[in-house]
């Protein structure tokens with residue numbers, strides 16, 4: 521063990537009732553005793569006047585001592601709960617520095633937790649996602665990943681691959697009589713099953729992205745149909761300018777809304793028409809086309825019943841229902857003016873998002889890092905399946921696939937992977 525003593529603010533910055541400062545190091549029992557004025561029993565909360573070196577009281581604090589290995593990082597940890605004022609925090613930091621501790625780097629606590637075997641890299645990914653979570657779905661997915669749900673799936677895959685690779689290597693070394701019957705066929709079947717599971721998880725990457733980063737929903741249609749009015753009605757605030765002059769909206773106006781636990785980036789756009797009034801409107805229309813390309817869902821807005829067949833990612837919305845009769849089948853009839861049908865529209869958006877993310881719960885939650893490594897693993901498995909009776913090459917490819925999964929977990933690590941993983945965390949985590 522060689523962990524120097526580090527500290528960081530684990531709670532958020534800014535005025536608050538309570539701030540949490542965490543300290544991690546190899547033996548902090550002496551420091552804890554000094555803080556509370558007697559020997560600290562681990563995991564007990566002590567209410568104390570925290571004093572600086574000259575004996576002046578810095579603040580009234582709650583101090584908890586965690587003895588290794590029973591802490592977040594696996595090292596000794598002291599948690600100080602002080603009043604959440606900048607002056608208090610700065611004074612405690614200065615006191616800790618003069619006692620020989622240093623400020624932690626971003627993600628350094630989690631790096632220690634990883635080194636101490638408390639977390640694998642997929643847990644760290646989950647923690648980073650949890651800290652970013654803004655909606656219920658994001659919270660659920662991130663928590664599952666952080667508490668090891670994904671780690672267990674990866675680990676099972678990896679063990680399977682290692683075993684398959686070992687058996688394949690054995691085919692060369694042992695007589696056929698000493699090996700289970702049709703071992704080659706069994707290994708190929710197991711490899712192909714793994715390949716299917718992994719490609720299925722990869723095909724859900726878009727769903728994972730939809731939950732993690734949010735879904736792009738774009739309001740599009742000709743000028744004056746009421747896109748900006750609908751935008752305001754859905755977000756429940758008067759954000760976009762509404763007027764009866766066609767071509768009012770020029771820029772893309774966007775807002776984040778929580779629809780049924782999903783994060784939605786809702787975008788209002790310039791109305792689409794061939795004869796734009798001026799160059800500014802023309803630029804606006806180009807922007808509309810750009811965001812439509814990236815849209816997960818397009819709300820095609822009309823202001824009178826229109827008989828059109830929507831594309832797969834489109835929902836037909838007939839606005840101004842207060843002015844006309846029934847909408848055609850399959851379209852959603854709303855009035856931005858009276859609020860009529862807005863709930864039905866958000867319910868329809870929620871249904872689409874359920875469809876986009878459906879079944880993804882059963883899989884690992886992918887991010888950019890894990891997705892690349894998983895794709896590498898799938899490629900190696902697929903290569904293994906084309907090696908015919910070349911069992912040494914088969915063994916090599918399946919071993920490489922196991923290594924790819926090992927990199928996801930951090931069992932096999934490269935410094936750059938570690939830096940990228942812990943770098944996504946903020947100070948004090």
Ligand SMILES: Nc1nc2c(ncn2[C@@H]2O[C@H](COP(=O)(O)OP(=O)(O)OP(=O)(O)O)[C@@H](O)[C@H]2O)c(=O)[nH]1
Nearest residue numbers: 743744745746747748749763767768769791856857
């Ligand atoms: N009667 C009625 N009028 C509406 C409704 N929704 C919008 N309007 C009116 O329609 C006109 C155009 O509304 P906007 O929301 O600015 O339309 P837009 O599609 O954003 O128009 P551009 O930005 O020019 O493309 C305004 O006068 C609105 O008050 C509705 O549900 N019923």
Ligand SMILES: [Mg+2]
Nearest residue numbers: 747748768769
């Ligand atoms: Mg508008």
